[in-house]
Amino acid sequence: MSQETPWIAPQGSWASSAANRRNMQAIRSRDTKPEKLVRRLVHAQGLRYRVCTQPLPDLRRTADMVFRPAKVAVFIDGCYWHGCPEHYVPPKTNHGYWSAKVAKNIARDRDTDLRLIEAGWTVLRFWEHESPEACALKIAGTVSRLRLGRN
8 A cells, every 4th residue: 555645835835735846936927928929920020139137237037139239128918917907807815915925026126127127128018918019019110210220
């Protein structure tokens, strides 16, 4: 007879169960479907960029797309993790922990925007539910306008 050992969360783990831990580990922090769609459309317009890169070396935060010469940082934010005003639904379980986490993400997003703007960057933020075509057009227009202004 084999005896099944109970699941024990690793030291300092936020997971309430093995299944919860697996689900949370499966959430992508980069190369999400919305990001890939927008990147493909921007690339098709002939623009080149860096993916998941720190716009400023002393700022330990990465943008989804970085256009260094034009100084444009693009972020495509997930509705849940960044608190979309249209689609964010507060969690039913462990409400305090997850709501606080999302609030910290929102505060960090605003701080990132402020620091980049102070350093002379243009920040473009889009929600994952926005049209990839519209996002790509706005990105291409902004980058092109800033490159022309530089020359």
